[in-house]
Amino acid sequence: MVNSKTGKAATPPLKVLLVDEEPGRAAILERALLDAGYVLVSRLSSADRLVEHVAVSQPDIVIVDIDSPDRDCLENMAVLSRSNPKPVIMFSDEDNEDTIASAIKAGVSAYVADGMNPDRVRPIVQVAVARFREFQALKNELQKTRDQLADRKLIDKAKGLLMKHRNFNEDEAYHAMRKLAMERNQRLVDTARNVIEVFEMLGGGGL
Template identity: 40%
Template sequence: MDEQLRIVVVAPDLAPADPTDERAMRQAERSRTLRIGLLQHGFNLVAVLPTDMLLGAHLAQLQPDLVIVDAESEARDTLEHVVLATRDAPRPIVLFTDDEDTTHVKDAMAAGVTAYIVAGLAPQRIRPILEVALARFAHEQALRTELVQAHTALHERKLIERAKGLLMQRQGLSEQAAYEKLRKTAMDKGLKLGEVARRMLDMAELLG
């Protein structure tokens, strides 16, 4: 793993307003352990951000390679903020939490969380967790790219078939001749075959 990955942690303040709040103090201690673990392993921790309305703007400015969310009982609300903030620029999201209520894990993963780690945070676990999260994110992005490419190819094939049919109907060409005409036009104009087909269909629709 490249330790120079730009990592942002989304976490509560390390100094809770109420020092008698045991939950807040416990969460602050876990958050401190997480940050120390990152630094001990040489990771590039560029910022620690609160969960607020400016989170999206901060992430857009910092452009981190990975986002770590440190949350407890308010994990759902925190994740909603982070997922929304990374919607236009997807990146790995790792959640560390002590909240044993895992009823919303499925929703979190579907929303874009790459790894959901419940309890047991220890510095030596951080590296393998991040390695798995990055590998999973890369795999999922590759699958999404393949899906988009397949969808685009299918759409282009449909356009080409429709354009061929139009040429066959209006110019009395055979299917092969119609295809060759489309291909020659694409070559002459330096365009993709699907783009030529789309323009021809748009023009036919415009002229009626």
């Protein structure tokens, strides 16, 4: 779909999964979401089986409107955050600091402690989505750095074994592994892992 004014592809509306145990309150929030241009893909009366419902409906954001989040609710949030992370907004009347901290720890992107105000839905959603995307980008970058460090440790270990048992210097060990990786059409780290495994099988005595 193309925006007639800008000529650019229009951004599809965000899909929302709503959790609210009170039908009347849920209807008000649903109306506010629709008026703000969002699409409601599912409405639940509790957070039970939340992970399953998210997997089926694939929302862009989850909104939970609840009087006070209990342990089961927060556990469902935590499981969702680990298995299929989504921006999560929680509207609640509970303003206890420990509860708010527990909700954030469970993966809630925005905790609104003074309840739901229909006029504030759109800006709250925008902020929550922006925070979530920033957090995910940082999380992915951190994981990438950890993976690179782990790969470097394996490569250095393999080089050390070649230097010790084949009397290679560091450059010779590196180029030997690089040549082997190219011949096997492998990543260098996979070749390093193979080198280490061979030395371990042979007790470090040969290759």
